[in-house]
Amino acid sequence: MALDVEIAPSVNNLEPVLKKIREKIGKPRNYGLTAEARQEKDRLEKEAEESRHRREAEIREKLAREDAIALRQERAKWAAVYADVLREEEEKEAERAGPMRDYLMKNVMPALMSAMVQANQVRPADPVDFIAEYLFKHSEDLVETTRRPKQ
Numbered sequence: 001m002a003l004d005v006e007i008a009p010s011v012n013n014l015e016p017v018l019k020k021i022r023e024k025i026g027k028p029r030n031y032g033l034t035a036e037a038r039q040e041k042d043r044l045e046k047e048a049e050e051s052r053h054r055r056e057a058e059i060r061e062k063l064a065r066e067d068a069i070a071l072r073q074e075r076a077k078w079a080a081v082y083a084d085v086l087r088e089e090e091e092k093e094a095e096r097a098g099p100m101r102d103y104l105m106k107n108v109m110p111a112l113m114s115a116m117v118q119a120n121q122v123r124p125a126d127p128v129d130f131i132a133e134y135l136f137k138h139s140e141d142l143v144e145t146t147r148r149p150k151q
Helices: 014-025 035-122 127-137 139-147
Strands: none
16 A cells, blocks of 8 residues: 655645545544543442442441341240240149159158258257257157158
């Protein structure tokens, strides 16, 4: 591609040269953005990113609220289950303790009450030892008293 146009230092002759160049290679093309277009594009990208960040933050807050609600509901369920389990255990314990309580009230408490009354009257320095000694000394009498039918 040879150009047969003479380039002269005169500014007036530049127009025909440019015309010949345009004919050979075509109109001038702009391959990049202008400074204004670049600023506008950057501004739009920044706005889009800020908008995306706001949406993400809103979604995170919404999920956090939903998780907190779900956690409170789950804790309430577990508290109800725990209360039911405690109530059932207390009922079973009371049911199991019934025969033992009856036995103790019938066979042990009369002898123990007698020993405690004596300890209260005597007021020894070691009341536990006194009650133990009293029960040992009077065990035969106490056993007969508890076994004898009440009149």
